[in-house]
Amino acid sequence: MIAQNNLKSSRERLGEKVFFIYRYGNVSYLELLLGASDPYNFLTRYRFLSKLAEEDAILIKSVQEEMENVKKWKIELNNKEKDIKDTRNELLKQKDSLTKKKEERNRLLAKTSSERAEYEKALRELEESSRTLETLIKRLQQTAKGPGLVGNLFWPTNNRLITSQFGHRRHPIWGIDMFHSGIDIAGNYGDNIYAVSDGRVIYSGWQSGYGKVLIIDHGNGMSTLYGHCSQLLVNEGATVKKGQIIGKVGSTGWSTGPHLHFEVRKNGSPINPLSMIK
Numbered sequence: 001m002i003a004q005n006n007l008k009s010s011r012e013r014l015g016e017k018v019f020f021i022y023r024y025g026n027v028s029y030l031e032l033l034l035g036a037s038d039p040y041n042f043l044t045r046y047r048f049l050s051k052l053a054e055e056d057a058i059l060i061k062s063v064q065e066e067m068e069n070v071k072k073w074k075i076e077l078n079n080k081e082k083d084i085k086d087t088r089n090e091l092l093k094q095k096d097s098l099t100k101k102k103e104e105r106n107r108l109l110a111k112t113s114s115e116r117a118e119y120e121k122a123l124r125e126l127e128e129s130s131r132t133l134e135t136l137i138k139r140l141q142q143t144a145k146g147p148g149l150v151g152n153l154f155w156p157t158n159n160r161l162i163t164s165q166f167g168h169r170r171h172p173i174w175g176i177d178m179f180h181s182g183i184d185i186a187g188n189y190g191d192n193i194y195a196v197s198d199g200r201v202i203y204s205g206w207q208s209g210y211g212k213v214l215i216i217d218h219g220n221g222m223s224t225l226y227g228h229c230s231q232l233l234v235n236e237g238a239t240v241k242k243g244q245i246i247g248k249v250g251s252t253g254w255s256t257g258p259h260l261h262f263e264v265r266k267n268g269s270p271i272n273p274l275s276m277i278k
């Protein structure tokens with residue numbers, strides 16, 4: 001009974017000591033064993049420490065497992081965080097690209113409508129110019145004499161390619177109707193322009209839309225017009241011969257590139273040049 005009590009109290013003491021070791025970790029198991037007062041005490045201490053070591057091992061293992069789990073969760077969390085960041089960045093990029101597309105579309109819309117307005121303005125200008133020329137030609141023709149456009153006419157440039165026909169047409173995109181008062185003949189900047197028949201120069205100068213323009217009166221109410229020239233080589237009042245070089249091809253006035261705008265007019269009104277010249 002006394003021995004048991006001793007054991008119990010020594011157990012308790014050991015327990016305290018072990019708690020102390022656990023708590024402060026400054027005494028090793030070996031020191032504890034070597035501190036035994038006799039073999040019995042040694043054995044008691046040994047058993048206790050063995051049990052303790054076993055529990056420690058289990059505890060350490062479970063702590064290690066927990067730590068492993070925590071590590072895994074941390075990696076998983078990091079990955080998820082990265083995924084979220086990536087998704088967010090992707091969304092931001094998409095938003096940015098959408099904004100840019102929207103801006104581009106608005107810019108194009110604005111550009112198109114301003115181009116359309118410009119086109120319409122140029123058309124009206126050209127129509128007005130054409131009417132002005134009609135009045136001008138009628139007035140100037142009153143004193144002009146000549147046979148009119150007879151016989152084989154001289155083709156006005158060295159190029160035979162017609163890029164735009166005479167008459168009504170509609171803009172392919174904007175659907176605006178316009179009247180083309182002549183034909184457009186392809187050409188290079190500086191190409192010769194020839195008088196299609198004998199006549200007298202009644203206009204040599206600038207006309208809005210037409211740019212540098214020449215008008216030759218051939219008599220009998222017939223005149224020819226040469227527009228968008230880069231150079232005018234004959235003056236008003238000059239008499240010209242069929243096939244004579246009268247100017248150079250250019251892109252003056254409302255023109256998208258060098259070409260000859262050629263008109264034939266009867267009493268000042270434009271008629272299809274191809275009905276007179278082939």
Ligand SMILES: [Zn+2]
Binds near residue numbers: 180182184262
């Ligand atoms: Zn034209």
